[in-house]
Amino acid sequence: MLKGCMPFPKEIADNYVAKGYWKNVPLGDAFDRVAEVYYKKEALIFEDLRITYGQLKSGSDRLAMHLLNMGLRPLDRVVVQLPNIPEFVYCYLACLKIGVIPVMCLPPHRYSEISYIAKKCEARGYLIPDVFNKFNYLELAEEIKAEVPSLEFVLVAGRQCPDQYVLINDLLEDRIEERQSVGNLEEYRPDPMEVAVFLLSGGTTGLPKIIPRTHNDYLYTSEMTSKPLGFNMYTAFLVVAPLGHNMTLACPGVMGTYLNGGKVVLSASTRVDNICGLVEKERITNLPLVPALIIGLLNYEKRKGYDLSSLLTITSGGSKLNPEVAKRIKPELGCHLVQQFGMAEGLLTMTDMNDDDEARFNTIGYPVSPADQFKIVGPDGEEVSLETPGELWCRGPYTIRGYYDAPAHNEAAFTEDGFYKSGDIVRLHPSGRLIVEGRKKDLINRGGEKISPEEVENLILAHPKVENAAVVAMPDPVMGERSCAYVTLKQQDADLTLEELNLFLLEKRIAKFKFPERLEVISEFPLTNVGKIKKNVLRQDIERKTAEENRAKI
Numbered sequence: 001m002l003k004g005c006m007p008f009p010k011e012i013a014d015n016y017v018a019k020g021y022w023k024n025v026p027l028g029d030a031f032d033r034v035a036e037v038y039y040k041k042e043a044l045i046f047e048d049l050r051i052t053y054g055q056l057k058s059g060s061d062r063l064a065m066h067l068l069n070m071g072l073r074p075l076d077r078v079v080v081q082l083p084n085i086p087e088f089v090y091c092y093l094a095c096l097k098i099g100v101i102p103v104m105c106l107p108p109h110r111y112s113e114i115s116y117i118a119k120k121c122e123a124r125g126y127l128i129p130d131v132f133n134k135f136n137y138l139e140l141a142e143e144i145k146a147e148v149p150s151l152e153f154v155l156v157a158g159r160q161c162p163d164q165y166v167l168i169n170d171l172l173e174d175r176i177e178e179r180q181s182v183g184n185l186e187e188y189r190p191d192p193m194e195v196a197v198f199l200l201s202g203g204t205t206g207l208p209k210i211i212p213r214t215h216n217d218y219l220y221t222s223e224m225t226s227k228p229l230g231f232n233m234y235t236a237f238l239v240v241a242p243l244g245h246n247m248t249l250a251c252p253g254v255m256g257t258y259l260n261g262g263k264v265v266l267s268a269s270t271r272v273d274n275i276c277g278l279v280e281k282e283r284i285t286n287l288p289l290v291p292a293l294i295i296g297l298l299n300y301e302k303r304k305g306y307d308l309s310s311l312l313t314i315t316s317g318g319s320k321l322n323p324e325v326a327k328r329i330k331p332e333l334g335c336h337l338v339q340q341f342g343m344a345e346g347l348l349t350m351t352d353m354n355d356d357d358e359a360r361f362n363t364i365g366y367p368v369s370p371a372d373q374f375k376i377v378g379p380d381g382e383e384v385s386l387e388t389p390g391e392l393w394c395r396g397p398y399t400i401r402g403y404y405d406a407p408a409h410n411e412a413a414f415t416e417d418g419f420y421k422s423g424d425i426v427r428l429h430p431s432g433r434l435i436v437e438g439r440k441k442d443l444i445n446r447g448g449e450k451i452s453p454e455e456v457e458n459l460i461l462a463h464p465k466v467e468n469a470a471v472v473a474m475p476d477p478v479m480g481e482r483s484c485a486y487v488t489l490k491q492q493d494a495d496l497t498l499e500e501l502n503l504f505l506l507e508k509r510i511a512k513f514k515f516p517e518r519l520e521v522i523s524e525f526p527l528t529n530v531g532k533i534k535k536n537v538l539r540q541d542i543e544r545k546t547a548e549e550n551r552a553k554i
């Protein structure tokens with residue numbers, strides 16, 4: 001396995017193969033097999049582009065050959081920072097076919113994240129749009145190239161780019177298969193036990209950790225998560241969240257839709273009018289959303305003007321769904337709710353369409369594989385009794401055994417016998433389903449997008465006026481949580497505004513969703529007897545303040 005990755009122990013891997021969980025089929029082959037059956041059927045829709053399985057297969061073959069000709073080889077890493085456009089899917093499949101590892105970054109990431117990740121995984125390629133959401137990625141690429149010596153190729157989705165970069169569409173249009181045999185790809189067919197994709201962790205430590213997912217485990221993920229949703233060739237799957245998220249990519253996501261011969265529709269925006277318009281136009285059957293968008297959809301007054309009757313399921317995942325919101329889905333949107341709890345590290349749990357209301361509104365269901373193992377553990381490291389909250393530890397055929405090149409962190413995050421310590425606090429319902437109670441890890445979950453407080457605190461601490469800083473989650477009725485920064489200042493009589501702080505963070509060039517949305521300047525921090533900031537006291541403080549402010553508004 002790629003150096004820096006922790007393989008599954010041999011006897012366990014053999015057992016997963018023997019039991020049929022791992023098919024020993026690379027992801028690219030799995031797609032091609034379906035594409036041959038559904039050659040003329042629509043696979044990918046974006047605005048007025050309608051792409052068939054046949055076109056997607058031949059386009060990704062062509063792109064794979066071009067990548068090889070450029071010099072990319074199996075297990076090379078390429079950072080992917082493309083938005084939800086067809087080029088993303090072509091490039092993803094092309095990489096999978098030749099074992100090049102796509103590193104799933106997000107369009108809002110900026111210099112700070114991309115330079116760190118590209119360096120950490122020694123990326124040889126960087127895939128970007130030219131301009132997206134008014135941001136110029138070509139300029140960013142220049143700086144990344146200067147900073148990351150391994151980076152040789154910049155591939156651009158767009159109409160124009162500097163000479164030293166390559167336009168993805170030029171490659172997609174150049175009929176290389178007339179000069180070279182497609183059969184040559186066989187030679188580079190990846191080992192299914194190898195890494196297929198690098199995902200990024202939500203990150204509780206300073207910077208994101210890299211999550212290696214293998215062909216075998218990632219294929220299994222998509223197979224198992226498409227079952228509770230009843231995916232088949234009539235599935236019309238709408239992608240709203242970034243394609244680089246595990247949920248949209250593979251749980252069951254794009255890959256799960258393809259394994260079943262369905263069609264994927266890409267949404268260019270997260271606006272509710274856009275979502276409703278696409279559901280009506282494309283007769284969408286399955287819609288995965290974070291709870292914040294479900295709330296947006298339910299509260300969208302003009303929704304009744306759209307025909308949403310094709311919807312069979314809405315999957316909610318990424319952050320906790322309030323049961324009061326869950327209850328409204330069936331009566332108001334006319335489709336089933338399926339709750340999904342997951343993590344890029346692996347484990348997934350889901351409710352079933354046929355579950356009763358109590359289970360669907362209040363639980364996150366069962367782990368999706370019979371081979372998933374989990375423990376719910378108290379602070380002493382011992383398993384707690386039924387219905388007692390504790391930390392969720394998990395292990396199984398699609399949960400990683402370690403982050404990429406992070407031995408010290410792995411020691412803390414995994415047990416010796418391979419359980420991943422998720423940092424989530426859950427409780428076991430007598431039915432065997434799990435209920436999310438909270439979390440132990442220091443993280444902010446802003447509408448499903450994860451923020452590492454430590455990463456932001458380290459940047460705030462560099463502000464000349466700031467003496468000490470702590471970033472905590474504040475409750476929010478739509479996003480679930482937003483980020484609030486508490487700071488003490490070096491000079492007690494000085495002041496600092498949120499605008500001033502965020503202008504400073506803008507210079508530090510991190511993704512904007514990580515910016516604090518509220519600032520509390522205090523005179524001193526509540527400290528434990530060993531001098532650590534008592535974050536729970538700050539969380540309670542901001543919870544009380546926001547509750548009081550909300551009461552005052554009514």
Ligand code: OOB
Nearest residue numbers: 202246247251317318319320340341342343344436
């Ligand atoms: C998904 O993956 P990540 O890696 O962005 O975040 C994982 C964390 C979990 O550890 C948990 O803290 C939280 O996100 N989470 C939920 C949740 N689903 C995820 N918390 C409460 N309720 C839920 N339903 O977020 C992810 C990956 C695959 C599928 C779905 C979500």
